[in-house]
Amino acid sequence: MTTATLPTSAAEARGKQSVPFLEVQDLEVEFHVSGTVQRAVQGVSFTLDRGRTLGVVGESGCGKSVTSLSIMRLVPQPPGRYAGGRILLEGKDLLQVPEAEMRALRGGRIGMIFQEPMTSLNPVYTCGAQIRESLSVHSGLSRAAARDRAVELLDLVGLPSPKQRADDYPHQLSGGQRQRVMIALALANDPDLLIADEPTTALDVTIQAQILDLMGDLRERTGAAVMLVTHDLGVVAQTCDDVVVMYAGRVVERAPTKSLFADPQHPYTIGLMAAVPRIDAAIGRLATIPGAVPPPWKRITGCRFASRCPLATEQCRTEDPPLRELSPGHGVACWRAPIETVMS
Amino acid sequence: MTSIDAAAAVDEQAPPAIQPWWSRLMRDPIALFATAVLLAIIICAIAAPLISPHDPFATSRAVMKPPIWNAGGSWDHILGTDGQGRDMLSRLFYGTRLTLIIGVVSVGLGGTFGSFIGLLAAFYPKLEPWVMRLVDVMLSFPAILLGLALVAVLGSGVTPVVIALAIASIPDTARIARSIAVSVMKQEFIEAGRAVGLSDIALFTRYLLRNCISSIMIFMSLRFGQIILIGAALSFLGLGARPPTAELGMMASQGRDFLLFAPHIAVIPSVMIFIIVLATNVLGDALRDVLDPRLRS
Numbered sequence: 001m002t003t004a005t006l007p008t009s010a011a012e013a014r015g016k017q018s019v020p021f022l023e024v025q026d027l028e029v030e031f032h033v034s035g036t037v038q039r040a041v042q043g044v045s046f047t048l049d050r051g052r053t054l055g056v057v058g059e060s061g062c063g064k065s066v067t068s069l070s071i072m073r074l075v076p077q078p079p080g081r082y083a084g085g086r087i088l089l090e091g092k093d094l095l096q097v098p099e100a101e102m103r104a105l106r107g108g109r110i111g112m113i114f115q116e117p118m119t120s121l122n123p124v125y126t127c128g129a130q131i132r133e134s135l136s137v138h139s140g141l142s143r144a145a146a147r148d149r150a151v152e153l154l155d156l157v158g159l160p161s162p163k164q165r166a167d168d169y170p171h172q173l174s175g176g177q178r179q180r181v182m183i184a185l186a187l188a189n190d191p192d193l194l195i196a197d198e199p200t201t202a203l204d205v206t207i208q209a210q211i212l213d214l215m216g217d218l219r220e221r222t223g224a225a226v227m228l229v230t231h232d233l234g235v236v237a238q239t240c241d242d243v244v245v246m247y248a249g250r251v252v253e254r255a256p257t258k259s260l261f262a263d264p265q266h267p268y269t270i271g272l273m274a275a276v277p278r279i280d281a282a283i284g285r286l287a288t289i290p291g292a293v294p295p296p297w298k299r300i301t302g303c304r305f306a307s308r309c310p311l312a313t314e315q316c317r318t319e320d321p322p323l324r325e326l327s328p329g330h331g332v333a334c335w336r337a338p339i340e341t342v343m344s
Numbered sequence: 345m346t347s348i349d350a351a352a353a354v355d356e357q358a359p360p361a362i363q364p365w366w367s368r369l370m371r372d373p374i375a376l377f378a379t380a381v382l383l384a385i386i387i388c389a390i391a392a393p394l395i396s397p398h399d400p401f402a403t404s405r406a407v408m409k410p411p412i413w414n415a416g417g418s419w420d421h422i423l424g425t426d427g428q429g430r431d432m433l434s435r436l437f438y439g440t441r442l443t444l445i446i447g448v449v450s451v452g453l454g455g456t457f458g459s460f461i462g463l464l465a466a467f468y469p470k471l472e473p474w475v476m477r478l479v480d481v482m483l484s485f486p487a488i489l490l491g492l493a494l495v496a497v498l499g500s501g502v503t504p505v506v507i508a509l510a511i512a513s514i515p516d517t518a519r520i521a522r523s524i525a526v527s528v529m530k531q532e533f534i535e536a537g538r539a540v541g542l543s544d545i546a547l548f549t550r551y552l553l554r555n556c557i558s559s560i561m562i563f564m565s566l567r568f569g570q571i572i573l574i575g576a577a578l579s580f581l582g583l584g585a586r587p588p589t590a591e592l593g594m595m596a597s598q599g600r601d602f603l604l605f606a607p608h609i610a611v612i613p614s615v616m617i618f619i620i621v622l623a624t625n626v627l628g629d630a631l632r633d634v635l636d637p638r639l640r641s
Contacts, residue, residue, distance in 0.1 A: 072538075072539055074539060078470075103542075106538065112539040114532055114536050115532070120533050120536045121536070122537065123555065124554045133550075137541055137546075182536070
């Protein structure tokens with residue numbers, strides 16, 4: 001990310017003097033389903049500064065989507081409940097602000113891109129109308145100004161002939177086009193924080209690359225902070241400055257991208273990386289991590305990954321490892337770290 | 345960005361626009377026929393004062409005259425006369441008019457309220473158990489019994505019948521509206537709407553209601569036929585319009601006394617009810633086929 005150093009370092013300098021732009025502290029989210037308590041997110045902490053991209057990775061059900069929805073305070077309550085922790089946006093706790101203020105933040109200072117472009121747009125309104133709706137809620141633009149701005153946004157996200165597309169209904173567009181509209185919608189009011197929940201998962205690979213490039217471009221242009229939720233390590237390596245690896249509702253490893261890929265420390269991260277197919281490696285079976293993620297209602301003593309970990313010891317099974325810093329910025333929640341030998 | 349633009353141009357080709365629903369509806373001959381019949385009936389009902397050959401309430405000594413196609417029929421009374429010598433054709437026009445009004449008003453009132461609480465139950469899951477239990481209670485109460493009770497309180501007439509029918513159509517519409525709305529609420533665009541910062545009112549009307557309304561309207565059109573039948577049954581039992589007002593169910597009821605000598609007095613209004621109910625049901629089915637995206641092949 002050497003090309004983006006100028007705005008980034010400026011933001012960093014500002015960030016170091018004051019509070020971080022977004023800080024999640026010990027977030028706990030529970031779901032109460034038919035008498036059981038499912039702890040979807042347990043003590044998740046991370047920070048994100050302006051102009052930076054944070055990748056949140058993990059397999060399905062590890063709590064990464066719940067974490068991103070929590071920042072928007074969109075976890076349905078009930079069955080969800082914020083059991084603890086704080087989400088600080090420039091020092092203000094988003095879990096405490098009144099609903100009206102939260103509504104102003106959603107779509108205003110915080111934009112969100114959803115996973116399923118096919119179903120994330122309201123089918124009964126044109127794409128332009130949906131963008132104008134968001135503009136009128138937050139910016140109070142006049143009709144004509146909102147119309148122009150909507151077309152401008154569709155142009156910005158690289159939709160060809162944006163004027164015509166603004167009058168199209170979602171079902172008239174392809175998946176990639178719809179995702180561009182979603183991004184335009186998320187960017188409508190120049191958000192400072194862009195949360196993208198698996199924005200490319202439902203798209204095919206060529207469109208994925210375009211959407212990621214687009215998001216990178218936009219981040220550089222607007223200086224927004226981007227939180228990218230994904231299960232695709234390739235996407236992370238390509239786009240993120242920092243990475244948070246989640247497993248069963250916990251952060252197991254947190255590091256700058258370079259450091260994480262050069263020297264992964266948690267056995268889970270190592271396993272994930274071994275499972276990524278490589279174009280330069282010999283053809284053979286892909287590595288897998290044996291077992292499955294423990295179900296969220298299960299109470300576990302010790303490390304959550306112990307049952308699947310080849311390095312687990314007695315201590316791993318009885319004591320929960322805290323996240324500790326091995327090198328500056330590189331934290332890992334594992335008793336056995338630092339791990340010298342990379343698993344095959 | 346050039347490579348991106350080139351690729352974006354490729355995926356620009358949008359799927360062909362779907363034909364509007366009415367043109368697809370009109371290609372179905374049965375639906376077309378049902379629409380024509382219903383339109384004709386509605387026009388006759390609206391124009392009843394203009395096209396009726398006689399005063400529908402004026403009695404005469406020419407009682408129980410047979411319709412034109414039977415021996416002894418005359419062009420003066422095309423459908424004959426009833427037991428009090430009133431012109432059947434004129435009474436049929438007026439009776440259809442009142443029956444349609446009762447049906448439309450009660451389905452409109454009950455359906456609107458029913459779908460509102462159904463949508464509300466889906467929108468606010470906390471309300472759901474309360475609303476749906478209330479609906480269950482209403483569902484377990486027969487419309488005829490409710491009509492009897494209301495007539496006992498309010499006296500017989502059109503108003504208590506309309507109220508009874510409106511209340512009778514609440515629970516069904518509420519349940520249908522809720523089940524439609526629950527599936528809409530699960531769609532990601534509802535969450536996306538929240539993420540844009542919309543208020544609950546905007547989300548309810550522009551996201552939920554707008555996506556449910558066509559399905560609900562179709563259900564109400566199907567419901568309309570049933571409501572007309574129940575309304576006719578209430579009139580038949582003597583709970584509805586008071587004589588000499590013409591109402592199809594009441595006309596059939598009055599014809600019962602002459603069933604052996606002049607069957608047309610009971611049969612003609614009954615056939616009219618049959619045609620109205622059949623036409624609305626056929627049309628409702630066709631509308632559902634055309635508008636429901638899941639049935640669109």
